[in-house]
Amino acid sequence: MSKPPCCDKIGVKKGPWTPEEDIILVSYIQEHGPGNWRSVPTNTGLLRCSKSCRLRWTNYLRPGIKRGNFTDHEEKMIIHLQALLGNRWAAIASYLPQRTDNDIKNYWNTHLKRKMKKLQDGQSEDGFSASQAKGQWERRLQTDIRLAKQALCEALSLDKTSSLPDSKSSVTDDYEPHNTLQFQSQASSYVSSADNIAKLLENWMKNPQNPGQTNSDASQSSFNNTLGAYSSSSDGIYSATANTPEGFDSLFSFNSSNSDASQSMDENSNFTPENGLFQDESKPSMEAHVPFSLLEKWLLDESAAQNQDDLIHMSIEDSTGLF
């Protein structure tokens, strides 16, 4: 009756991750793929609990994460989605594939909550007025119904979905890190590539911790540089610098076609249906829910009564079209 090591308080390191630890973790995941987190501390020698390793990976080291400022576009999406879904950050994050739920949650708590409060107190600055909250519970209800319906459909048509030809039609679970086999088969690129690990290491060596710098500082500054190395690699593996509106916009385009609409995403590799690189690590495709373009239009178009009708109509009455 012994607790698993990850729950042991003794000998488990806490606090900010050092670049060394990051390298060890990334190297390990490069070899073994994400998942089986319990074995990570044991096999790597990291004095971290498995949970901490998983969180570090999913919130920081995972490829395809966009860091830095949120665009207006993203901000509006978050505001609307929060109004629609509530504090279901993981669900909201699934609509913003380059952002982590933690990131979105932090952004909401530190920026948007205040902003929304302001807006509620006074007038709208960006067109989103408090009055729009009216009826949002109805939308949420519709969404819940749709999700339930979708889940039911999935449950009843497993054989059907399993024969879907297009991998990007996969449902929300696809991004979860348990798909180790798939990962391993695709692990020849990204961070996973020895090249990138080398670059990571190299950049880290180039940016040794300043004597006066705290551990955390070093972690932030030097490792941010290493992220730069990822993103600047010719593989285009790490999209940490992909914080361009184009990259974001294109995200919403690739549902409509697999063609060049998602060019910038292709460059960042992680979300291309073709190579499926880290597909298991990326956020779920919205295609399994509703088309991106429709959703985006509905979310962002302030006078989107018609779109809203379309969405609701679709989600309730035509959900079969999603499968």
Place this chain on the structure above:
DNA sequence: AACCCGTGCAACCGCTATGGT
């Protein structure tokens, strides 16, 4: 220069969901 305070964000905590036996 020193202190205070607000902000931003990474990480932790505790709970729930899920899957395996």
Place this chain on the structure above:
DNA sequence: TACCATAGCGGTTGCACGGGT
């Protein structure tokens, strides 16, 4: 069916940092 291990999620905390006094 019950139990256990693990993963996932949302809330919260702790700390570094910058601006104001």
